[in-house]
Amino acid sequence: MSPAEEEELPALDLRLTEENVEDLYEQAPCGYCSCLPDGTLVKINQTLLSWLGYAREELVARHCLQDLLTVGARLHYESFCAPLLLMQGQVREISYQLRRADGSLLPVLLSATLLRDTEGQPLVIRATLFDITERRKYEQELLRARAEAESQRMQLTVKNEQLTRINGELDNFVYTASHDLKQPASNMQGLFDELKRTASFHDPEAAHMLTMFDDALRQILGTIEGMTEVVQLQRQLDQVPRENIDLQEITEEIMRNLQPLQTGTVDFTLDFEAAPRLQMSRPALHSLLYNLLSNAVKYAHPERRPHVWVSSGRVAEGLMLSVRDNGLGIDLQRHGQELFQLFRRFHTQVPGSGVGLYLVNRLVRQAHGRLEVDSAVNEGTTFRIFLPA
Structure with missing residues (x-):
């Protein structure tokens, strides 16, 4: 024998070996009943009697299992459950409702087994019911x-x-x-x-x-x-369908279109190495970039040479497109809530319609993206556009 087998087993309380089988049946946590093939009840445990509110003598040999069911449940039992028991000898977890002595209903799951005699004739049905x-x-x-x-x-x-x-x-x-x-x-x-x-x-x-x-x-x-x-x-x-657009190419095209807006020289720094292409509708991307770049040019600070940085990068949610300038900036604490409202303008000394940022925000949302803005007055503004890949 192995050392584990030679270990002394723990002492057992002898009272545990004196469990009464009949008591286990009567006080089981589920309902038990036995009935003849026609449904006549011949045995029923105390648990089920307590659930239903009947005395044993009121049911045994006096009623059928079907009598305890609601009308709909009885029809189902007689047309489906009983024939199935005869065919395959058992049924599993059928949902029924029992009617208690006081008329209230008890939902149960019924499982049953059909026992046969030595000649193969149906002898008794043993049913187990769980309160659900x-x-x-x-x-x-x-x-x-x-x-x-x-x-x-x-x-x-x-x-x-x-x-x-x-x-x-x-x-x-x-x-x-x-x-x-x-x-x-x-x-x-x-x-x-x-x-x-x-x-x-x-x-x-x-x-x-x-x-x-x-x-x-x-x-x-x-x-x-x-x-x-x-x-x-x-x-x-x-x-217009989405297409795979070269960011360098479309940005340079927009820069050429912006030449009439430039009263002086504007420096552009482009960096699309990390994410050179973007899947989007071309008119949408053109309008988005045009409005951001034209704003960066129009709202340049008069006391310094304007500079615009445009870049892209990969992020967890897809692609980020950034447009940064060193222009007049926007007071976000004052105007942040109305930044993307239609016809709102924040630098009235510069001609404009107040449509550009509204369009940018609408285009980003339509592309299922989001927009972040950082800005400081007299220092510049950064727009970061996050778009799904």
């Missing part, structure tokens, strides 16, 4: 939670459809309104220019008032152009 009240409560709570989640999902779907429709209607309205307003506003601009050229004004305040009117008129035209640009770009993006 808590399990049923959990299942009902789960179903209720699932129904609520489905209801909320449906409501969200309806709201999304409503928002999509409203956004479409709003875009159509904005496009129509900007289109209808553009011609009258342009006519007003032409008439005003002709008025300034041909009319004489003797009031010393007239020149100042004319300048104010001219600025207001140009602002109206800029707003109309901005509204049109937003809607036109959105419609264009809905029809």
Whole structure:
């Protein structure tokens, strides 16, 4: 024998060997019953009697197992469970409801075995029943939670459809309104220019008032152009597929287009070595970069040579595109909440429509990305765009 086998076994309390089999049957944590092939109860343990609220003499030899079932459960037992027992000799974990003596219901899981005599004839059915009240409560709570989640999902779907429709209607309205307003506003601009050229004004305040009117008129035209640009770009993006774009190439193209905006020399530093290409709609990327680079040029600091750094890199969520300048900067503590609102401007001394950053944010969100901004007044601004790979 091995040393382990030679070890002395722990002493047993002799009372543990005196367990009464009948008592184990009667007080088992589950219900037991035995019945004839027709369902007549011949034996039932105390646990099941306690659950149902019956005395033993009320049930044994007086009632069938089917009598304890609800109407629906009885139909299922007689049409499915009993035939299945005869065919294969057992059934496992069928969910039924028993009716207690007081009329209340007890949900149970029933498993049963059919015993046969020496001649193969059905002799007795032994059934085991487990109380699944808590399990049923959990299942009902789960179903209720699932129904609520489905209801909320449906409501969200309806709201999304409503928002999509409203956004479409709003875009159509904005496009129509900007289109209808553009011609009258342009006519007003032409008439005003002709008025300034041909009319004489003797009031010393007239020149100042004319300048104010001219600025207001140009602002109206800029707003109309901005509204049109937003809607036109959105419609264009809905029809343009994504493509693999060379960042160096498209950035240099935008730099050439920015030449008319440059009143002096602007230094550009490009670094796309870490992530040279990006999957995105070309019009979307062109508009995004154009607005950021044109802002960097327009809002250059007057006391130093403007410098713009454009770079890309790999990050955990995909690709990061960064545009940094050494320009006027933005007071984010004051304007951070309204930074991407339509027609909001933060340096009124420079002409603009207040559409650029709104478009940038919209394009980033449409590409399922996010945007971070760091800025310090009179030091410069950095835009970091995070896009999925």
